[in-house]
Amino acid sequence: MLNVLGIRKELTSLIHSPAAESGSGAGPAAISSAGAAQNESGIRKLSYDGSPAKGGIAPVVVHNGLIYVAGQGANENQAEATLDITTHVQRAMDNVKKLVEVAGGDMDHVLQLTVYLASLEFYDAMNRAYRPYFPNGGPARCTVSVAGIPGKSLVEISCIAAVVRH
């Protein structure tokens, strides 16, 4: 006995294969000038103080209600390097917090976050330093240790957050 419903489902998924979605109807196609790159298509690239970022790496990018935070280490804005995991996590998370807030979000609306550690030995200490940033519960998180992190940092943290204030 043929499974008619089963066949119909398979055929529907074959015939309606996913097509490339067009955008949200946002602006013109070509982006030619530096100024235009900031405003067209609703993409904002910001610095730590909220001013437009024009360098090779934007600390934070805002688009369509989502906030993309660049990898934050411990030595981004610091004059001298220290080698304490707690300090490093706090510096990275302070940077994350500053960028999330400057982009119109808050820590309760960080959705997904990735932690890269210089060594798994730092895992417990990292967790202790990390938890206070999310008193109401933290985001979906992924943690791994890696072979190396730029800037002599013991940790690098990046995340995606939601805009809550415009």
Add this chain to the structure above:
Amino acid sequence: MATGQNEKRRAFLANLAAIAASIWAAPKLLAKAAAPQAQAKRHGPMVHDGLIYISGQGANDSGAVQGSTIGDHTRKVMENIKRVVEEGGGTMDSILQLNVYLATLEHYEEMNKVYYSYFPNGGPARCTVAVCGIPGRSLLEISGIAAVVK
């Protein structure tokens, strides 16, 4: 009696329709089954809801890279990304976030030189780490998310 025959007839016609439909769809099914290699090698964009999800691009993904320096590998990977993003309806300026995985931190500065040249108007949010290994004998792998703008 008549009802029984009607039921049988209905069931028979339904089965016939199902067979006809599956014969009609067979070429597509066969094409799908015949091309698993092609699909496995393709690193084209996943596009959904105005966002382009760029799968990890290595230097040897679209054919062996010419040259063995980190500059050569970075250039090849950035060209791959450019192609994928534009295929998905974005531009280099509409890339929101990239993750850079390096075979060694020693390549950081050289990678940056080539990388920055692709963003004369300012680059996306980026996260860079050195990892233990990268598939495909590439010195780096880059993945990320871009916005559809056309």
